[in-house]
Amino acid sequence: MRKHVLASPRRARALRVITLGLLLLGYLDLVRGGLTAAPLLLVSSYLLFVPLAILFD
Amino acid sequence: MTAPTAAAPARDLRPSYGAAAVVGLVVLGLYALTLAPTTAMWDASEYITAAYTLGIPHPPGNPLFVLLGRVATLLVPIGSIAVRVNLLAAASSAMAAAIWFLVAERVLAQWFELRWPRITGAALAALLSATAFTVWNQSVVNEKVYTVSLAFFAVVSWLTVLWCDDPDGRRADRLLVLIAYLIGLGYANHPAGFLVAPAVGVAVLARRPRTLLRWKLIVAALVALVLGLTPFAVEPIRAAHHPALNEGEPTGCTTSIGVSCTFSKTTVDRLTDNINRVQYGKPDLSVRQAPFSAQLGMWWLYFKWQWLRDVHGDQQGLQAALALAFLALGIAGGVAHWRHDRASFWFFGPLIFTVTFVLVYYMNFKYGASQDPDLAGVEREVRDRDYFYLWSYSAWSVWAALGLAALWRTLADRVSAGDARRWATSAPVLLLGVMPLIGNWRQASRAGETVTREWAHDMLNSIEPYGILITLGDNDTFPLWYAQEVEGVRRDVTVAVTSLLNTDWYIRGLVRRPIAPYDAAHGPAPYRDGRWTLPTRPILGMTTEQLDAIPQYVDVREPQLFQHGGIRAVVDPRRLEFGVPLRSDLIVLQLLKENLGIRPLYISRTTGGYLQALGLESYALTQGLAAKIVGEPVASSPDTVDIPGIGHLDLPRSLALWRSYGAPNAIRSRGDWVDRPSVSIPTTYVSTALLIGEALDRTGRRADADKIRRQGVEIAEATRTLDLFMARPSADRPPPAVPGDAPRGTAIPAKP
Helix, strand or coil: CCCCHHHCHHHHHHHHHHHHHHHHHHHHHHHHCCCCHHHHHHHHHHHHHHHHHHHCC | CCCCCCCCCCCCCCCCHHHHHHHHHHHHHHHHHCCCCCCCCCCHHHHHHHHHHCCECCCCCCHHHHHHHHHHHHHCCCCCHHHHHHHHHHHHHHHHHHHHHHHHHHHHCCCCCCHHHHHHHHHHHHHHHHHCHHHHHHHCCCCCCHHHHHHHHHHHHHHHHHHHHCCCCHHHHHHHHHHHHHHHHHHHHCHHHHHHHHHHHHHHHHHCHHHHHCHHHHHHHHHHHHHHHHHHHHHHHHHHCCCCCECCCCCCCCCCCCHHHHCCHHHHHHHHHHHCCHHHCCCCCCCCCCCHHHHHHHHHHHHHHHHCCCCCCCCHHHHHHHHHHHHHHHHHHHHHHHHHCHHHHHHHHHHHHHHHHHHHHHHCCCECCCCCCCCCCCCECCCCCHHHHHHHHHHHHHHHHHHHHHHHHHHHHCCCCCHHHHHHHHHHHHHHHHHHHHHHHHHHCCCCCCHHHHHHHHHHHCCCCCCEEEECCCCCCHHHHHHHHCCCCCCCCEEEEHHHHCCCHHHHHHHHCCCCCCCHHHCCHHHCCCCCCCCCCCCCCCCHHHHHCCCCECCCCCCEEEEECCEEEEECHHHCCCCCCEHHHHHHHHHHHHHCCCCCEEEEHHHCCHHHHCCCHHHEEEECCEEEECCCCCCCCCCEEEECCCEEEEHHHHHHHHHHCCHHHHHHHHCCCCCHHHCHHHHHHHHHHHHHHHHHHHCCCHHHHHHHHHHHHHHHHHCCCHHHHCCCCCCCCCCCCCCCCCCCCCCCCCCC
């Protein structure tokens, strides 16, 4: 059976880095007082990217 | 019987994700049809405002919900801000219903050979859980954060069921770590996110106890759990920006955000207090607020509501019969679950136990607002708390559907016919599952309900430009916040709610609040020709240290004279709720002292006898829904009518305001008032109509008086409150006072 594309260690690492980056950007914008990018970044990180990063670790 | 034989083909146990998605969309469609077009009573306005302003609602602050709500206001392409947040509630519950479909289908797959009866039974679980009264009613307006919590509850449930099925391996481990993460994240929405944790623990112990010995996996799960909790970091960051809604003010930063003030002890202390909900001062669990049997009785009362919400007690027999039927079906479903799918039962059984018995014990409620109405002398919750058992009723619906499916199968097995025919012949029994959809529609639906929004506009417009309005609790305050911060209505008015004035953070926020210029173009007619000067100083000229130094209460029990300008008011502590002046009372008097002649100060007519308790009745001039405090005793005149027992009414102003009010029509159109604990809002309109009618009578305008009284009576009839107003007001019998709004549950000092 073909290995899932995201399951490769490189891709999993990339996903972790992207997730961490998005979270960081979200919090930085929040600190700046942002009301648009911050919630979008944080919600997509918490609800999508972190779960994906856990599942495809 | 149709038990599978060794020769039977292997069953297809794959989850029907496509069917679940369709079921979820149908439920979402139902909720969209019955969705509130705007805000509603209680916390709806607070949460919509928090989402829109990325603010901090009442403790614990619900940071994940606020982020989600904000995203909903940004991305949902239709409707007002309120509708967008309401749709978030609807989508969350629809998602939960779709997941209950999967859970029920999985259980049914163990003993239903045919796929379509399985899917029918699973769809029934989704339908029942979606139309149980509390779930439905909470899903069509975002009154709380519990529908988002329900979605987390369901997702974690499904993942745990999958984990129970998976063989040991990396996939199972990842699932467990994901479950831990989602439990943490669910907690960042609401502490109820942890409700699912004990059942997960039991499932782990029952299915693979050796998991607990794998310390690397346990550490990974704990790290994931903590990561899920990190949205709480949003609170101090946003608090330091001092948004319009900043409850608990969990920051040490006083002017702007900074590193040292954010990472300070003050921030940590305030954030911890917020997360632990210290403000509410709930007693230790060993101190029971009502007997446990009564608390279980409260759960049962609301359980009865789920299958037929009979607000006025017109169908009590049918309601009780349905409740017993769904109780029995749930028990039967639980037994069937145990017999046919032990693996998932070890999760779902403890889950139901946790969200029912453990939750009842943990919540430790006083008697319910509607519970045993004839029982006198007991302390009661200010409103019905059925929403705290949302998870219980939602999960019970799954078992009730399994019970109904089991009954269907039993009946089908007694029919001598081919497979399809015998299932179809027995199918009418499933109609029982449609009963909540039919029976709850009218009461659960919030379609067309605009009363709360109109009420907020009416109340704010009763206040002259730049006025300060003293309110009492949730329903005379939160809708006003919504109108001001979301709709931009009358932002020049300062709303000060007495229950929150007892905290330290609230008055700091009020003093810090910028003064918005009065928007005359959109203001009500009575103020069009006036000249209104923008005040240049905050509502109180006190420093933060001085504000913080205001005592929680003053141990004074004898009447005290409050004197300022032409006011000589006797404050009688015995008429105050706690027998002594609280911090909130001291602040109200200080507001009066510093703003007399600068800003008009009003006391909402929803505050019950507060005006009298402060000894200010001689200085109060009723204008519509509020009473303005003036600097001299009010003198009667043709326009200022003295009504014995009530006080003076500004007749031309009140009449003009009444004609501009939108809520009376909205209440009459709705034709009912489902939430009885908030009925003081419509009755405030009734009493206002009767008051204006009385004043018109006294000035000889009998026809006008009759007309306006008729409008009041129509509101009373629509809300079934006519018995409160049966006696026609006369000189000897003034319009009856109505009970005030319910104060929010803020901790106040123990009775000295």
